[in-house]
Amino acid sequence: MFESLKKKFSGTIGKISEQLSSEEEEAIKEKESKAETTSIPDLEVGKKEVTSPKTEKKEDKTSGKDEEKVASGKEKVEEIDGEKKSRFSFFRRKSDTEDADKQDKDDSKLKTELSPDEAAAVSSKDQESDMDKESEKEGEEEPSGLFTFATHKTISEKDIDDILFELELALLEGDVAMEVAEQIINSVKEDLVGRKLKRRGDVAQFTREALKKAISDILVVDGPNLNELVQQAKKTGEPLKIMFVGVNGTGKTTTISKIADHYVKAGYTPVIAASDTFRAGAIEQISHHAENVGVKIIRHQKGADPAAVAYDAVEHARAQNKELVLIDTAGRMQTNVNLMDEMKKIQRVVKPDLAIFVGDALTGNDAVEQARKFDEAVGVDGIILTKADADAKGGAALSIGHVINKPILFLGVGQGYGDIMEFHPEWMVEQVLGD
Numbered sequence: 150m151f152e153s154l155k156k157k158f159s160g161t162i163g164k165i166s167e168q169l170s171s172e173e174e175e176a177i178k179e180k181e182s183k184a185e186t187t188s189i190p191d192l193e194v195g196k197k198e199v200t201s202p203k204t205e206k207k208e209d210k211t212s213g214k215d216e217e218k219v220a221s222g223k224e225k226v227e228e229i230d231g232e233k234k235s236r237f238s239f240f241r242r243k244s245d246t247e248d249a250d251k252q253d254k255d256d257s258k259l260k261t262e263l264s265p266d267e268a269a270a271v272s273s274k275d276q277e278s279d280m281d282k283e284s285e286k287e288g289e290e291e292p293s294g295l296f297t298f299a300t301h302k303t304i305s306e307k308d309i310d311d312i313l314f315e316l317e318l319a320l321l322e323g324d325v326a327m328e329v330a331e332q333i334i335n336s337v338k339e340d341l342v343g344r345k346l347k348r349r350g351d352v353a354q355f356t357r358e359a360l361k362k363a364i365s366d367i368l369v370v371d372g373p374n375l376n377e378l379v380q381q382a383k384k385t386g387e388p389l390k391i392m393f394v395g396v397n398g399t400g401k402t403t404t405i406s407k408i409a410d411h412y413v414k415a416g417y418t419p420v421i422a423a424s425d426t427f428r429a430g431a432i433e434q435i436s437h438h439a440e441n442v443g444v445k446i447i448r449h450q451k452g453a454d455p456a457a458v459a460y461d462a463v464e465h466a467r468a469q470n471k472e473l474v475l476i477d478t479a480g481r482m483q484t485n486v487n488l489m490d491e492m493k494k495i496q497r498v499v500k501p502d503l504a505i506f507v508g509d510a511l512t513g514n515d516a517v518e519q520a521r522k523f524d525e526a527v528g529v530d531g532i533i534l535t536k537a538d539a540d541a542k543g544g545a546a547l548s549i550g551h552v553i554n555k556p557i558l559f560l561g562v563g564q565g566y567g568d569i570m571e572f573h574p575e576w577m578v579e580q581v582l583g584d
């Protein structure tokens with residue numbers, strides 16, 4: 150479920166991490182080359198052993214072996230330049246005390262040979278070197294250990310803009326609604342820009358957190374709690390009336406059977422109204438399901454008034470103390486004015502407590518647009534998204550609730566009666582951004 154969405158998010162996390170790591174490597178290299186340039190006068194102070202900085206730079210750009218060469222070349226530089234030593238210690242994981250002692254001795258020997266001003270310069274570089282060691286220590290805590298962040302980088306807009314733009318396009322391709330994709334990108338950008346990175350793993354962690362927050366904000370929508378409403382109906386004796394609406398073939402009838410089965414098992418007594426009197430075979434289809442799950446069905450002839458069937462079902466529930474009336478309706482295109490009016494008539498006659506829009510997850514943006522139209526026509530209170538079991542994209546699941554500001558209540562996850570699950574935003578967040 151939603152594999153493609155998951156892939157897009159993990160791809161973005163990977164790209165942002167890569168981008169910032171390579172930038173950091175470049176920053177380190179730049180510092181090194183600057184250090185080399187500024188150290189030329191020092192080298193000329195009269196120490197003959199120093200290797201040519203230009204040659205070292207060349208070696209530095211080649212292989213790991215060359216890095217070792219650079220390090221060993223640098224050992225010589227260290228004799229007069231404490232700063233050099235710390236820079237190249239990123240590549241040299243050698244830090245035994247013997248070396249340090251030797252270095253101290255060499256340094257003091259060197260200082261005695263220098264004029265007071267030169268000695269002061271060397272001491273201040275020693276201090277810098279200590280500070281660099283501090284950050285090196287931090288680096289050593291990291292598992293990867295190859296290099297560490299020398300400066301604590303702050304994420305800038307420039308670092309992530311292109312990658313987030315790519316994500317936005319990918320989300321749109323994956324049937325995420327435009328407004329939802331934009332909100333995700335803006336929220337992630339707002340979260341990340343200005344954050345300071347101290348550890349290599351920070352980038353990935355911060356990006357994942359930012360995405361989780363963005364998606365959670367999108368998915369969390371206030372709405373009715375079906376379980377509470379049914380409980381309440383049982384207490385008051387007035388049945389809870391739910392009308393299921395949507396375009397043809399989205400899974401309304403199957404979903405009603407699943408919901409009926411669910412509440413039968415929870416100890417309630419639902420009744421179904423066969424208010425799809427329009428489609429051939431619809432009454433037989435729902436009667437068959439009702440029988441399978443063991444609930445009463447109220448039905449009229451094909452072509453009868455759907456509102457009248459619903460009315461009878463509500464009367465039956467009241468008379469028999471049943472807590473739940475589930476009203477099936479004919480599938481209709483949102484553009485079919487007559488059928489949309491017929492649905493409104495059911496609404497006027499029975500005044501359902503809830504209108505639930507049933508959408509097919511596989512239809513992506515279309516499902517979102519349908520939800521918008523049905524909401525405008527009858528005022529949708531909640532959404533059930535079916536066929537999520539076959540939906541890799543996840544665009545509709547991510548967008549639909551946010552677009553019409555109504556929550557997804559259930560997901561249909563198969564054709565069996567038990568294939569329905571309550572929808573919880575945190576579950577979806579884990580599904581697409583879990584480790």
Ligand SMILES: Nc1nc2c(ncn2[C@@H]2O[C@H](COP(=O)(O)OP(=O)(O)OP(=O)(O)O)[C@@H](O)[C@H]2O)c(=O)[nH]1
Pocket residue numbers: 395396397398399400401402403404425428431478479480481535536537538539560561562563564568
């Ligand atoms: N894989 C899968 N199939 C489903 C799911 N829900 C419904 N279906 C299938 O979708 C098809 C249509 O389901 P129906 O319940 O008849 O849809 P409907 O909305 O009532 O259709 P109309 O009455 O013609 O508007 C059936 O073959 C169902 O088995 C689901 O969650 N997963």
Ligand SMILES: [Mg+2]
Pocket residue numbers: 401402403425431477478479480
């Ligand atoms: Mg149907």
